[in-house]
Amino acid sequence: MSAWLPKDFWTRNETLVAGVIILFCIVATLSDPRFFTITTVSDLLRASIVIGILAVGAMLVLISGGIDVSFTAIAVFAMYAATVLFLAIWPGAPWPLIFVVSILFGAALGAFNGFFIAFLGLPTLIVTLGTLSVFRGFLLTFVGSQRISDLPPAMRDFSRGVLARGTTEAGNFYSIPWAALALLIVIVLTWFILKKTMLGRSIYAIGGSVESARRIGINVKWTQFFVYVYVGALAGLAGIIHGSVGRMADPFSLVGLELSVIAAVVLGGARLIGGYGTLTGTLLGVALIVIVQNSLIVIGIPTTWQSVTIGVLILLGTGVPAYRAKRAAARAG
Amino acid sequence: MSSDHDTAFIDLRAITKRYAGVTALDSVDFTVQPGEAVCLAGENGSGKSTLIKIISGVEPGTEGSVRIAGEERPVLNPRISAAAGVMVIFQDFSLFPNLSVAENIAFATQLTQQERFYKAGAAREIARTALERIGVEIDLDARVEALPVAQKQLVAICRALASRAQLIIMDEPTTALTEKEVRRLQGIIRKLKDEGVAVIFVSHKLAEVLEVSEKVVVLRNGKKVAEGPASEFDTQSLTYHMTGRDVAEVPPSDVRAGAETLMEVRGLSKAGSFSDISFELKAGEILGITGLLGSGRTSVAKALFGLVVPDEGAITVEGHPVPTGDPQAASRARIGYVPEDRLTEGLFLSQSILRNVAIGRLDAHTKSGVLNMGGLVSEAADWLKRLKVKAPDVNAPVQSLSGGNQQRVALARWLSRAPRVLVLNGPSVGVDVGSKADIHDIIRDLASQGIGIIVISDDLPELLATCHRILVMREGRIIDALDGRAVSEDELARRLAS
Numbered sequence: 001m002s003a004w005l006p007k008d009f010w011t012r013n014e015t016l017v018a019g020v021i022i023l024f025c026i027v028a029t030l031s032d033p034r035f036f037t038i039t040t041v042s043d044l045l046r047a048s049i050v051i052g053i054l055a056v057g058a059m060l061v062l063i064s065g066g067i068d069v070s071f072t073a074i075a076v077f078a079m080y081a082a083t084v085l086f087l088a089i090w091p092g093a094p095w096p097l098i099f100v101v102s103i104l105f106g107a108a109l110g111a112f113n114g115f116f117i118a119f120l121g122l123p124t125l126i127v128t129l130g131t132l133s134v135f136r137g138f139l140l141t142f143v144g145s146q147r148i149s150d151l152p153p154a155m156r157d158f159s160r161g162v163l164a165r166g167t168t169e170a171g172n173f174y175s176i177p178w179a180a181l182a183l184l185i186v187i188v189l190t191w192f193i194l195k196k197t198m199l200g201r202s203i204y205a206i207g208g209s210v211e212s213a214r215r216i217g218i219n220v221k222w223t224q225f226f227v228y229v230y231v232g233a234l235a236g237l238a239g240i241i242h243g244s245v246g247r248m249a250d251p252f253s254l255v256g257l258e259l260s261v262i263a264a265v266v267l268g269g270a271r272l273i274g275g276y277g278t279l280t281g282t283l284l285g286v287a288l289i290v291i292v293q294n295s296l297i298v299i300g301i302p303t304t305w306q307s308v309t310i311g312v313l314i315l316l317g318t319g320v321p322a323y324r325a326k327r328a329a330a331r332a333g
Numbered sequence: 334m335s336s337d338h339d340t341a342f343i344d345l346r347a348i349t350k351r352y353a354g355v356t357a358l359d360s361v362d363f364t365v366q367p368g369e370a371v372c373l374a375g376e377n378g379s380g381k382s383t384l385i386k387i388i389s390g391v392e393p394g395t396e397g398s399v400r401i402a403g404e405e406r407p408v409l410n411p412r413i414s415a416a417a418g419v420m421v422i423f424q425d426f427s428l429f430p431n432l433s434v435a436e437n438i439a440f441a442t443q444l445t446q447q448e449r450f451y452k453a454g455a456a457r458e459i460a461r462t463a464l465e466r467i468g469v470e471i472d473l474d475a476r477v478e479a480l481p482v483a484q485k486q487l488v489a490i491c492r493a494l495a496s497r498a499q500l501i502i503m504d505e506p507t508t509a510l511t512e513k514e515v516r517r518l519q520g521i522i523r524k525l526k527d528e529g530v531a532v533i534f535v536s537h538k539l540a541e542v543l544e545v546s547e548k549v550v551v552l553r554n555g556k557k558v559a560e561g562p563a564s565e566f567d568t569q570s571l572t573y574h575m576t577g578r579d580v581a582e583v584p585p586s587d588v589r590a591g592a593e594t595l596m597e598v599r600g601l602s603k604a605g606s607f608s609d610i611s612f613e614l615k616a617g618e619i620l621g622i623t624g625l626l627g628s629g630r631t632s633v634a635k636a637l638f639g640l641v642v643p644d645e646g647a648i649t650v651e652g653h654p655v656p657t658g659d660p661q662a663a664s665r666a667r668i669g670y671v672p673e674d675r676l677t678e679g680l681f682l683s684q685s686i687l688r689n690v691a692i693g694r695l696d697a698h699t700k701s702g703v704l705n706m707g708g709l710v711s712e713a714a715d716w717l718k719r720l721k722v723k724a725p726d727v728n729a730p731v732q733s734l735s736g737g738n739q740q741r742v743a744l745a746r747w748l749s750r751a752p753r754v755l756v757l758n759g760p761s762v763g764v765d766v767g768s769k770a771d772i773h774d775i776i777r778d779l780a781s782q783g784i785g786i787i788v789i790s791d792d793l794p795e796l797l798a799t800c801h802r803i804l805v806m807r808e809g810r811i812i813d814a815l816d817g818r819a820v821s822e823d824e825l826a827r828r829l830a831s
Contacts, residue, residue, distance in 0.1 A: 197450050197451055201432075204432060207431065213429075215427045216441040275429070
């Protein structure tokens with residue numbers, strides 16, 4: 001730790017993604033000076049909250065060596081079920097209670113995944129592909145398939161709450177919603193778990209080598225189970241925020257977003273083989289994807305090119321480090 | 334003898350282990366004193382892994398008693414065994430490639446201390462202490478995946494030490510190490526012994542561990558067939574006890590006078606890897622290429638078969654130029670290549686012997702696009718017989734075979750294509766002593782049939798037992814060409830290291 005920068009600073013995914021973001025901002029500002037304003041920043045931040053919380057969860061699963069594609073279904077299930085429940089029994093409930101119930105729903109569905117993966121030892125992709133369909137089908141069949149715009153009032157109150165808002169002297173409007181605080185809490189909590197607890201280190205260890213983890217006595221099953229419950233809880237939180245901020249409980253929303261979220265995480269340096277992933281990288285990956293989704297038009301690229309651009313970024317973002325690693329290995333051999 | 338039992342750290346008496354009717358261990362007594370290094374030798378299936386499993390608590394014995402640190406252990410599991418100070422270092426080291434050196438060393442310790450929170454400072458302290466005990470410096474923050482094999486092994490040893498190991502069991506500790514690294518490991522073992530830590534080596538490579546061992550125990554077919562001070566054993570007597578027969582290696586017979594030149598390599602170079610490699614290979618000749626790890630021998634081997642693209646140079650086989658850097662062209666020129674790491678490069682482990690042998694022969698058994706399975710099966714069966722592969726039939730998956738038999742299957746694949754030149758990279762890595770001699774027999778036999786063979790190896794006795802000529806490489810260049818039947822092992826070792 002002699003230098004300011006870590007040794008591998010220039011070869012990290014995080015650096016690459018940050019570089020692309022900065023490059024994009026420069027190009028965007030040159031083509032339209034209005035891009036580089038606090039308004040844009042606060043717009044992008046608001047667009048990042050739900051996808052950011054989901055991405056933190058997806059990252060945890062990737063680190064543990066698994067993959068979860070069901071978290072969007074969990075998010076929408078938890079949000080819709082919680083909304084329907086409170087509309088039926090207590091429409092006037094305070095929003096923290098509604099949020100907690102949504103989080104608990106999410107955790108319960110996550111536990112369902114965790115049971116199959118950790119205790120029955122089934123492959124994570126197969127299980128979550130299955131539960132993606134099951135959760136969604138169950139929701140639409142038994143809970144409801146109507147869009148609900150008449151939400152409990154407390155949820156609307158939440159969406160109106162702001163940490164800061166205002167207009168700069170230049171006339172740029174900005175607002176930071178309460179939901180941003182939720183993302184911050186998720187980040188801090190996850191950072192603490194991953195960096196400061198043996199549980200978090202065990203998640204990295206399992207992702208590095210399950211067999212080695214077993215041999216030194218890590219409780220692999222419970223650690224995996226925790227990962228899926230935690231991811232479910234985060235999905236429940238992201239879902240209820242999505243419903244509140246959008247002022248609509250839409251059972252058809254969110255599902256379909258899972259691959260973009262996983263793409264953001266992979267872009268940020270997490271590896272599909274497990275063991276690698278950082279919060280910084282994940283958040284940068286989310287930022288890049290959100291910027292591309294929202295601001296491509298500013299630099300004159302038609303929005304129809306969005307998915308092409310994201311695809312190219314993923315190829316570059318994962319391909320360049322992989323190519324470099326291969327070159328390094330070839331030199332060493 | 335009773336005093337031996339009293340002071341022993343590990344004391345097994347009359348241990349018998351049966352698996353579904355098969356006796357893996359037959360009433361074996363085994364003791365390890367504190368600070369003693371014991372070499373446990375035996376071929377595959379001799380029962381040595383079973384013995385280790387019993388000591389480390391992975392499996393219980395069927396009969397007999399186990400005492401660890403003077404205490405009777407009627408019930409044993411890996412946790413109890415580890416708590417008593419028995420640590421196994423597996424061949425793959427069981428490390429976490431994605432975590433730092435410090436964390437790898439400290440993880441198990443922090444787990445047993447029932448820590449809930451991870452303290453990076455404490456982990457570094459644990460790691461530093463362990464590294465100091467064996468007098469080694471490794472960057473604590475380096476990721477383990479970036480370390481060379483020898484350092485990974487040291488990290489594994491430190492992890493065992495950090496967990497208060499009283500006995501470290503090392504499975505094949507020297508297979509992946511160079512001579513120099515082996516010497517350093519020997520030094521570390523001596524240091525451990527001075528501190529009262531006992532060591533059990535489970536090894537095929539005998540000479541290296543004999544130097545630091547006090548005692549040798551040889552198992553064969555589940556029975557202890559020899560035990561005594563290491564000074565009373567040498568490689569030959571060990572081999573005799575392990576195999577139950579005298580494995581005498583005869584050097585190869587002369588190359589036929591006036592044999593034609595099969596292969597000619599001229600000025601083969603690749604920047605940063607090897608340069609100006611030139612040699613000739615005659616029909617029926619066995620040519621050894623040796624050098625320390627990193628000398629470029631493996632890259633040259635691969636370049637001969639087109640797996641590494643050289644910057645310049647030419648290869649001809651029977652006078653016809655072979656395009657370099659093209660495995661298919663090499664294969665058409667009837668060059669065969671058996672890679673060193675057959676587990677990842679050479680064989681499809683989960684597939685049957687038939688499929689592994691047949692993959693190179695599909696063309697020959699295809700008529701108007703239809704595969705003649707009968708022909709393939711009889712050809713594969715024929716090769717099993719000729720190479721004496723021990724397998725139930727051609728449908729057995731390759732991973733169910735022992736190392737020596739796997740290597741024979743890899744050979745069979747190439748031999749079935751009637752090669753003119755056969756490049757064997759590490760032909761007996763991870764193979765039993767007995768099988769090794771058999772493989773050497775096969776190599777000599779093939780040469781006498783007129784095939785030109787190139788053996789790439791750093792196993793000096795192997796080179797001396799098979800090669801007519803030996804080329805020594807260092808830093809990518811051929812620095813010596815020696816007569817394989819005239820040079821002594823010491824001389825060869827000196828040329829290699831000088």
